[in-house]
Amino acid sequence: MDLIDKRVVLTGGASGIGAAVLRRLADKGARCVHVADQNQAALSALISKLSPQCDIQGATLDVTDREALTNWFNAADAAMGGIDIVINNAGIMSGPVEFPETPIAAMMKVIDVNLIAMMLGTRLAVELMHARGIEGVVINTASVAAFNAMPADPAYAASKAGIVNFTQSCAPLAQSHGVRVVAICPGVTDTAIVPHDAAWLKPALASVQFLTPDDIVDAMVRVIGESELTASYVRVDNQRL
Numbered sequence: 134m135d136l137i138d139k140r141v142v143l144t145g146g147a148s149g150i151g152a153a154v155l156r157r158l159a160d161k162g163a164r165c166v167h168v169a170d171q172n173q174a175a176l177s178a179l180i181s182k183l184s185p186q187c188d189i190q191g192a193t194l195d196v197t198d199r200e201a202l203t204n205w206f207n208a209a210d211a212a213m214g215g216i217d218i219v220i221n222n223a224g225i226m227s228g229p230v231e232f233p234e235t236p237i238a239a240m241m242k243v244i245d246v247n248l249i250a251m252m253l254g255t256r257l258a259v260e261l262m263h264a265r266g267i268e269g270v271v272i273n274t275a276s277v278a279a280f281n282a283m284p285a286d287p288a289y290a291a292s293k294a295g296i297v298n299f300t301q302s303c304a305p306l307a308q309s310h311g312v313r314v315v316a317i318c319p320g321v322t323d324t325a326i327v328p329h330d331a332a333w334l335k336p337a338l339a340s341v342q343f344l345t346p347d348d349i350v351d352a353m354v355r356v357i358g359e360s361e362l363t364a365s366y367v368r369v370d371n372q373r374l
């Protein structure tokens with residue numbers, strides 16, 4: 134499967150990795166993209182610069198609003214006559230306060246945005262694709278934090294470990310529903326989510342080379358293209374300096 138003529142749903146598309154995904158989809162001939170982000174200004178500014186050949190429908194949406202997320206998926210499916218690719222990508226960290234001082238509300242929000250919304254997005258994607266007999270792909274943006282201890286933000290690491298296990302548990306859906314569900318696990322990537330000035334991150338940032346958002350998009354495009362890919366997650370690791 135390539136990107137040409139595809140109908141895509143994307144969350145967290147206003148910035149960083151999601152913005153790079155949106156640019157690539159527009160450049161490589163996707164037919165239509167329904168993209169949501171809570172940052173309306175950034176999303177509108179980005180869409181206004183992209184190729185008019187691709188029909189891009191932006192929505193201001195908080196992915197933790199389950200009713201709004203469900204309605205948005207259903208509306209995207211109806212408007213496009215089906216969905217080929219879903220990329221559940223919106224994510225946050227709990228910072229800037231480090232664990233164990235992190236407010237409980239911030240930890241809950243991380244789980245809600247990073248894990249619960251991805252589980253709901255995956256479920257909606259699989260149901261909608263299966264109902265139309267579409268052999269689609271769902272990509273969930275996890276992190277290498279899923280596999281590493283992250284003492285400053287364990288809620289973030291736990292949310293990403295949860296995505297990887299949830300996605301692995303969805304692997305049989307390829308057989309039963311014809312929908313591949315794959316997690317992408319980026320290393321440290323140069324985007325707004327990275328607390329560049331945090332003392333706890335400085336040693337790690339000094340020892341690795343940042344990935345770019347396009348490095349992560351390259352991995353996503355490979356996953357979309359390789360219909361035989363059976364791995365339930367794909368790591369994109371940093372090079373050591």
Ligand SMILES: NC(=O)c1ccc[n+]([C@@H]2O[C@H](COP(=O)([O-])OP(=O)(O)OC[C@H]3O[C@@H](n4cnc5c(N)ncnc54)[C@H](O)[C@@H]3O)[C@@H](O)[C@H]2O)c1
Pocket residue numbers: 144145146147148149150151169170171172194195196197222223224225246274275276277318319320321322323324325326327
């Ligand atoms: N940058 C990294 O080093 C890195 C590493 C591993 C994984 N990731 C993951 O990549 C994904 C994209 O992050 P990024 O690095 O591009 O950061 P980013 O901050 O540039 O982009 C995240 C986007 O998600 C949106 N978003 C956040 N909460 C939302 C909500 N409740 N509803 C709707 N939109 C919301 C933000 O507005 C933003 O546009 C995240 O899931 C993140 O955890 C990033």
